[in-house]
Amino acid sequence: LAKTTQPISMDSYEGQEVNITCSHNNIATNDYITWYQQFPSQGPRFIIQGYKTKVTNEVASLFIPADRKSSTLSLPRVSLSDTAVYYCLVGVSGGSYIPTFGRGTSLIVHP
Amino acid sequence: SAVISQKPSRDICQRGTSLTIQCQVDSQVTMMFWYRQQPGQSLTLIATANQGSEATYESGFVIDKFPISRPNLTFSTLTVSNMSPEDSSIYLCSVTLGVSYEQYFGPGTRLTVT
Numbered sequence: 269l270a271k272t273t274q275p276i277s278m279d280s281y282e283g284q285e286v287n288i289t290c291s292h293n294n295i296a297t298n299d300y301i302t303w304y305q306q307f308p309s310q311g312p313r314f315i316i317q318g319y320k321t322k323v324t325n326e327v328a329s330l331f332i333p334a335d336r337k338s339s340t341l342s343l344p345r346v347s348l349s350d351t352a353v354y355y356c357l358v359g360v361s362g363g364s365y366i367p368t369f370g371r372g373t374s375l376i377v378h379p
Numbered sequence: 380s381a382v383i384s385q386k387p388s389r390d391i392c393q394r395g396t397s398l399t400i401q402c403q404v405d406s407q408v409t410m411m412f413w414y415r416q417q418p419g420q421s422l423t424l425i426a427t428a429n430q431g432s433e434a435t436y437e438s439g440f441v442i443d444k445f446p447i448s449r450p451n452l453t454f455s456t457l458t459v460s461n462m463s464p465e466d467s468s469i470y471l472c473s474v475t476l477g478v479s480y481e482q483y484f485g486p487g488t489r490l491t492v493t
Contacts, residue, residue, distance in 0.1 A: 312482070314482060365480060366427075369423075
């Protein structure tokens, strides 16, 4: 299984762009990269998913370099409500999907 | 998307007893998972619930302790058996739809064992 490594915590201020990088050196050919957001007392919520290059949706962008050994979640102009834990997930291994969460990054957005 | 409900939302149980948690989805799903999350920690995958067959357990989790059923495409149960205080945690049900690996999570069941 591809193990993921993320910074444990990050701090930012309202209006700034936040980039959270996830390392997954052992990513397999069939693996997709997925990011989730979790607020206290709630289940994780899907943010974005990608396989290679760049993916953008209404809330975030995901940048994946050619070697796919890392990925960066970009949150444009964060607000206080973006304070949460962000998880990078790499799934699909050997034909079976085993969604294993890493330790996550606790993002705190300051006024 | 999918709407997932879990019952109960929380419970306080005595050690040695068992609790069954239900997960109901409003649409047919392809995969169902059960996770455990300790306060301030990440999610730990317990098992994949397989329809009509035995669940696939991750390392450290066994069927005798965490029996799982999935009788159809929209419902699953997780039982926490012979509970001890170490089983106090939040238990989360998660599903995927179609061929996507995008997961949807239930609100969780907060279990306290005394």
